[in-house]
Amino acid sequence: MGLDRPLPEITTGPGSMAPIGTGYMEQIFGNLFLNKQSNKSEAIVSGGISDAECVRRLQRGDTEAFATLVERHQKTIFNLLYRMLGDYDDAAEVSQEAFLSAYRSIKNFRGDASFSTWLYRIAVNHANTRRKSAALWQQRVARMESMEPAGDGGPDPADALEQTEMRERVQAALNSLESDDATIILLRDLQDVPYEAVADMLKIPIGTVKSRLHRARRALKARLTPYFKAKRTPK
């Protein structure tokens, strides 16, 4: 049974599964993409100074070095938290808390992991705390339409509407997941963080990352399958 309306990049059939991978992710995420190399070594951004150098300067009291780090990582951190929390304002607030928390504890950063991994860990912890503290947050309907671009600009307005609806459902499904499951899906599938880095961030073995990721994906799939099937059914 084939997909009625597969996404353009996703081809069906066992023989065509291979193309699903980094090339596809790169296309979608652009500068948000974190490849495995960039997480293993220090990410050097166009500014020319590596994260490690910024951290060293910051630890020596150069506050401005922290501005470089914030500027460099705000987008990825903010997007992760936005999808974890499903609310733009919450994401902004928690992102700020996470950066300030990182600043306060920068003296304790020993460089065992990369700065981005360390920062992700802090951000995820803050987001989990926020999710636990917001009692009604699961009922929160994603109110992100106004924040998002209205689709890919395809010619068919019906497609754009459907795409928006799909995103809302995905976000609602993510919100309904356990924090750990949502986190690991977003790290892997939204931000394409390598297994090793995920293991570092969550402080769990790689085997556990894989099994937990599989469980989380199946849980999310279970929530979205009715919609997928309804979408395939000819109107």
Add this chain to the structure above:
Amino acid sequence: MNCDEIQAQLSEYLDRSLGAAPMALVEEHLAACPPCREETELLSETMGQVAALPLVEPPLGFTQRVMAHVLEIEPQPGLWQRVFLPLRQKLPVQATALVMLGILGAYLLQKEETHKQLTAIQPAQVTDGIKQDGALARQAFPAPPTTSTGKTNASAKHSADESTEQPASSGAPQPDSVARRERAQIAGSQAAKSTDSLRPATPKTAPEPGDRAAPMISGTAVANHVSTQAGGGSGTPAFPFESDPATAFRSAPSAIVPFADYELVVRRHGRPPAESRGDVTGAVRKTEMSQAAERPSTPRAIDRLMAAIPDHARPQTIWVTVPKNLYEQFKKELHALGTIESETQVPLLRDQTAAQTDGQIRVKLTAMPGGDSSTPNPPASR
């Protein structure tokens, strides 16, 4: 491999993180198993939808907002840093504190010295009456202590120097106990000074020669300011002279021996005055009263002197300061007390020259009992 095993590996298969062999096995199974292929498609679509979530921009000025908060955090050091300043701040602070402490200590030490000196001096106030204009002061009891500090400093210094230079002749009490008693005596004598009358600090008990138990209490009575005038307008110029009350407690062997320019030994006339017998304090009171009553015809200095050494049965010593030019007159007047048996000029010590230059002569006057008594020998002069 059955379907469950295949489906357990689908996540890794879609991530392309399986090895080559498992990968081939999964692909082979999926080609032959529609349910597993369906499962794979749904899972892949789920992953694709998550990956397709659009990127959103953080709020404008996010970095600036974070940095503004960072700068708020910046100036607040932690508790640890507040308690323990960094070394570069701590060292100068501690050094400054040390210097200040040193200065304070030195100042206090100096003040203590001055205080000790003043304490020793105060009773030995020297009358400035004669200093004024040479006109011998008519007032019988001149000079509140404040007018004569310079001089008293000098005289007290002598006293202090003496006490250090001649420490504890045999049997003298320990220096600190001496000092304590001395202070007690001085306090008493200061209190007594509050009225401007003659007040010899006469001892309650007469000294026992050689008695080492209480040498300091049993002192010779001394008038603070013994000034006199020619009685009844006889034309004799008055000469104020002062005894040194700092020496009031030194009739017994003592470590404190005031310096004297002259030592006079006077043998008393045989018959003691009536009022000098019995209660000494009574005698003093009497003197005071009579003095108050008889003004302005104040008693002669020699009368006061005699009142100050009322004990006719024992040898008594008193230190008296006499203006240089009146020294001879003072000796003449001493005949009222008795006969001068000896007069010794004491050779000057090195540091006693100051006293010599102040126009005063210090006299150590030893009054011996009358000739018929069986008193011990007069104390040997220094």
